[in-house]
Amino acid sequence: MNDEIRIIPVPGIPEVRPGDDLNALMIAALEQRGLALEDGDVLVVAQKIVSKAEGYLVQLSEVEPSQFARDYAERTGKDARHVETVLREAKRIVRMERGVLIVETKHGFVCANAGVDTSNVEGAETIALLPPDPDASARRIRDGLERRYGVRLAVIISDTFGRAWREGHTNIAIGLAGMLPMQDYVGQDDVFGYTMRVTTICIADELAGAAELVQGKVKQVPLAVLRGVEYVPGEGTLEMLVRPIERDLFR
Amino acid sequence: MNDEIRIIPVPGIPEVRPGDDLNALMIAALEQRGLALEDGDVLVVAQKIVSKAEGYLVQLSEVEPSQFARDYAERTGKDARHVETVLREAKRIVRMERGVLIVETKHGFVCANAGVDTSNVEGAETIALLPPDPDASARRIRDGLERRYGVRLAVIISDTFGRAWREGHTNIAIGLAGMLPMQDYVGQDDVFGYTMRVTTICIADELAGAAELVQGKVKQVPLAVLRGVEYVPGEGTLEMLVRPIERDLFR
Numbered sequence: 410m411n412d413e414i415r416i417i418p419v420p421g422i423p424e425v426r427p428g429d430d431l432n433a434l435m436i437a438a439l440e441q442r443g444l445a446l447e448d449g450d451v452l453v454v455a456q457k458i459v460s461k462a463e464g465y466l467v468q469l470s471e472v473e474p475s476q477f478a479r480d481y482a483e484r485t486g487k488d489a490r491h492v493e494t495v496l497r498e499a500k501r502i503v504r505m506e507r508g509v510l511i512v513e514t515k516h517g518f519v520c521a522n523a524g525v526d527t528s529n530v531e532g533a534e535t536i537a538l539l540p541p542d543p544d545a546s547a548r549r550i551r552d553g554l555e556r557r558y559g560v561r562l563a564v565i566i567s568d569t570f571g572r573a574w575r576e577g578h579t580n581i582a583i584g585l586a587g588m589l590p591m592q593d594y595v596g597q598d599d600v601f602g603y604t605m606r607v608t609t610i611c612i613a614d615e616l617a618g619a620a621e622l623v624q625g626k627v628k629q630v631p632l633a634v635l636r637g638v639e640y641v642p643g644e645g646t647l648e649m650l651v652r653p654i655e656r657d658l659f660r
Numbered sequence: 661m662n663d664e665i666r667i668i669p670v671p672g673i674p675e676v677r678p679g680d681d682l683n684a685l686m687i688a689a690l691e692q693r694g695l696a697l698e699d700g701d702v703l704v705v706a707q708k709i710v711s712k713a714e715g716y717l718v719q720l721s722e723v724e725p726s727q728f729a730r731d732y733a734e735r736t737g738k739d740a741r742h743v744e745t746v747l748r749e750a751k752r753i754v755r756m757e758r759g760v761l762i763v764e765t766k767h768g769f770v771c772a773n774a775g776v777d778t779s780n781v782e783g784a785e786t787i788a789l790l791p792p793d794p795d796a797s798a799r800r801i802r803d804g805l806e807r808r809y810g811v812r813l814a815v816i817i818s819d820t821f822g823r824a825w826r827e828g829h830t831n832i833a834i835g836l837a838g839m840l841p842m843q844d845y846v847g848q849d850d851v852f853g854y855t856m857r858v859t860t861i862c863i864a865d866e867l868a869g870a871a872e873l874v875q876g877k878v879k880q881v882p883l884a885v886l887r888g889v890e891y892v893p894g895e896g897t898l899e900m901l902v903r904p905i906e907r908d909l910f911r
Contacts, residue, residue, distance in 0.1 A: 573910035577862030611828030615869035
């Protein structure tokens with residue numbers, strides 16, 4: 410039925426290396442699946458392949474840890490070069506206790522280890538950083554695939570973050586193009602005619618999480634297409650996702 | 661294709677009143693849509709209709725606010741009877757500043773106003789509480805619909821919560837039955853053979869958010885069916901969703 414949403418995994422993207430043409434790899438995978446993109450499709454792309462294609466990888470052997478990083482690593486049993494890399498990605502340390510290092514990244518995201526991690530990166534001595542401008546990454550993908558398919562698309566770059574108060578991680582949006590991240594119910598009347606005051610739904614995060622349900626971690630499906638989504642086209646940015654510090658009670 | 665997930669809205673549930681047979685209403689709506697539940701389907705049910713059917717509604721005219729509630733309401737321009745109701749639902753106040761009242765509910769959820777709200781409740785003087793045992797609510801739905809359709813199902817009760825650090829709200833799980841809420845990648849090898857240490861995905865929250873994409877707020881679609889989801893059947897509980905206070909850096 411046409412009010413459904415379909416979450417479609419797109420396997421077949423090979424191991425991505427710095428300098429690879431990510432759009433070409435995604436188009437080949439879409440063709441391999443026999444999936445032609447349609448007007449309004451939302452593509453959710455895992456951050457890891459974006460970082461790899463753009464070359465935001467760090468060789469631990471080339472990292473000279475500071476005294477602060479060495480001291481902290483020694484106390485917590487971590488790799489000082491990894492700690493140093495996290496610190497370099499951080500704008501501010503939010504929590505540094507019980508062996509957990511939660512920072513605010515230069516984008517404004519609050520997350521463990523500044524989003525720096527080693528899983529699914531080739532070579533144990535190589536770690537991947539978040540792309541410095543995930544909105545620009547999303548726009549490049551959006552532009553390339555819109556040109557190829559002649560349709561209007563939205564793109565979300567997703568990553569796996571922990572949350573306050575709740576167990577487990579979920580995938581959320583770290584950058585986007587072609588859509589506004591929020592679905593705004595503020596000021597709309599509900600079915601009883603009362604004006605709802607403060608329900609703004611971050612559908613970008615819900616879409617990223619929905620995509621994770623088919624992407625998994627060990628299945629290596631970094632791309633999913635969501636079809637049938639109602640969203641407002643427009644130039645959304647990651648600044649719309651991040652709560653300004655002066656309105657944040659938990660930073 | 662059969663590796664897709666479908667998010668199917670189920671409209672046609674009328675206004676729910678205390679004492680209504682929620683399972684019968686949902687079965688009628690499913691039949692009206694011509695949708696027979698299948699083995700493994702996940703039903704996401706909005707908290708509001710559960711609270712209404714179970715009678716967890718409060719008439720503001722019957723609430724006698726405490727001195728504390730009256731003082732706070734006066735300072736912040738709120739309804740003292742509403743504040744009083746929030747306080748009665750709270751185990752602990754987490755933040756009480758800038759006109760925002762964030763509490764830990766008796767379930768352990770950290771959210772604004774203890775999940776108490778007035779939207780989509782008939783009568784401006786009536787407010788809805790969270791159900792006191794959302795897992796039991798989910799089990800009753802699961803049991804009734806499994807009996808009716810002769811298949812194994814999972815049920816999630818969802819509600820709309822804000823988050824630390826990020827703008828906007830998302831729908832997350834407040835109770836469940838028939839599935840474990842977490843998909844555990846801890847200790848599994850990724851494609852390069854490294855052991856991943858700490859990726860536990862809360863698919864219950866991702867499913868609740870995915871369902872919101874078709875449920876909306878003003879469309880009054882309190883039920884969605886997610887078909888094609890990979891999950892671990894079992895008796896999940898809301899305790900598995902809530903981070904214990906001794907492991908929480910943000911409470």
